[in-house]
Amino acid sequence: DIQMTQSPSSLSASVGDRVTITCRASQSISNYLNWYQQKPGKAPKLLIYAASSLQSGVPSRFSGSGSGTDFTLTISSLQPEDFATYYCQQSYNTPRTFGPGTKVDTK
Amino acid sequence: QVQLQESGPGLVKPSETLSLTCTVSGGSISSYYWSWIRQPPGKGLEWIAFINDDGGANYNPSLKSRLTISVDTSKSQFSLKLTSVTAADTAVYYCARGSFSSGFYLDYWGQGTLVTVSS
Numbered sequence: 001d002i003q004m005t006q007s008p009s010s011l012s013a014s015v016g017d018r019v020t021i022t023c024r025a026s027q028s029i030s031n032y033l034n035w036y037q038q039k040p041g042k043a044p045k046l047l048i049y050a051a052s053s054l055q056s057g058v059p060s061r062f063s064g065s066g067s068g069t070d071f072t073l074t075i076s077s078l079q080p081e082d083f084a085t086y087y088c089q090q091s092y093n094t095p096r097t098f099g100p101g102t103k104v105d106t107k
Numbered sequence: 108q109v110q111l112q113e114s115g116p117g118l119v120k121p122s123e124t125l126s127l128t129c130t131v132s133g134g135s136i137s138s139y140y141w142s143w144i145r146q147p148p149g150k151g152l153e154w155i156a157f158i159n160d161d162g163g164a165n166y167n168p169s170l171k172s173r174l175t176i177s178v179d180t181s182k183s184q185f186s187l188k189l190t191s192v193t194a195a196d197t198a199v200y201y202c203a204r205g206s207f208s209s210g211f212y213l214d215y216w217g218q219g220t221l222v223t224v225s226s
Contacts, residue, residue: 032210036152043201043216044144044152050209087152091211095167097124098152 002026003089004099019075028068030040032092035064035073039084039100043061047086048073077103081095109134110200111217119196119224125189129202129217132183135206136160141185142213145198148221153198157205158185191220192224 002031013019013047023033031051036044046055048064051071075082083106086100115127129141143155148222158164158176166174170189178185189196199221 024167034210034212036213038152043203043219044213045216046212046214049212049214055212055214089152089154089212094165095169096154096211098154100151 001095002029002097004088004090004097006050006086006088006099006102008102010103010105012064012105013078014095014107015078015080017075017078019082019104021073021086021104023066023071023073023099025069025071025098029045029090029092031067031089033066033071034065034089034091035062036087037084038087044087049091072074075104108131109204109215111204111215113200113202113217113220113224115220117221117223119192119222120226121193121224122183125192125196126186127200127202127220127222128184128186129132130182131182131204134204136178136180136183136185140207140211142203142205143176143187144201144203144213146201147175147195147198155181155187155200175202194224196222197224198222 005053007022007026033051035048038044052064085103110132119125126151137160140157142157156166174189199219201219202217204215
């Protein structure tokens with residue numbers, strides 16, 4: 001199985017901050033990397049697919065980059081509704097493993 | 108707007124079979140990959156399996172020996188059966204729509220249903 005790691009596991013930030021979350025795969029996955037946002041008690045929501053493609057309806061302050069084994073999710077200016085947990089997922093092969101998550105809370 | 112809704116028992120006894128159904132509305136069940144994902148309380152996400160509209164399935168190897176998924180296109184439903192459950196199978200179970208376009212991603216999700224394994 002491809003193992004996914006994320007750093008940091010949690011971070012504290014303020015509205016307006018630039019936030020960067022890193023995801024690393026245990027082997028090369030090309031650009032087969034998705035990002036999801038999950039709020040407490042809710043289902044995950046797709047933000048980014050194929051490493052850098054913004055899902056329809058997702059604000060442009062979210063962006064993704066990377067290829068191979070190292071990927072980044074960036075929130076350019078954190079908004080109140082962005083406090084949540086963020087998961088990466090590799091879609092390169094089975095099982096389609098998720099990272100352990102990064103919780104973004106208020107400073 | 109595509110909507111997915113999970114249904115099934117919220118409590119299952121150890122060693123029994125967990126059965127869930129997901130009903131899809133607002134869109135076609137064709138040309139997509141219908142997926143199950145679970146999340147133990149307070150923990151991360153685990154991908155379980157997906158199935159397409161002609162029954163082709165792909166399973167998480169860690170669960171494959173206990174798992175069956177099926178699709179009923181006439182009812183716009185797909186289902187999951189997990190046998191010989193233990194407390195480790197207690198989780199919120201989500202169904203989701205998977206698309207293969209520039210990779211595989213889950214773009215619509217159900218609200219999730221908590222299944223507790225306990226006697």
